[in-house]
Amino acid sequence: MTDRDWYDDSEYADAVQRAERATRCGWATIAAVTGSLGCAPAASAVVGIAVVVACYYVVVAAHY
Template sequence: MTDRDWYDDSEYQDAVRRAERATRFGWATIAAATGSLGCALVASAVVGIAVVIACYYIVVASHY
């Protein structure tokens, strides 16, 4: 027999710790991906607005 008693739940606790660690890693990965996509969306919006303003400036300047 093993040296552990029948009520030893160290394997269960270890599995719970590993699952919690994996869950934290998963949520951190999701948060990083969402943040990166948000920053990319904001950057593309700023570039698009800059292009529209530049085109407007070119059109207005060409009429003078």
């Protein structure tokens, strides 16, 4: 016989806690990836505009 009673559900509770932890980790990963993908176009647009402005500055400075 085991030392635990028939109504001991500690294994079930541990499994639920692990599942909840895995779910939180999964949602955090999804949010991070989605946020990164959302920020990438904005960041590339800013870099592109900076390159255009820098090229314009070089062309204008070369004429003086």
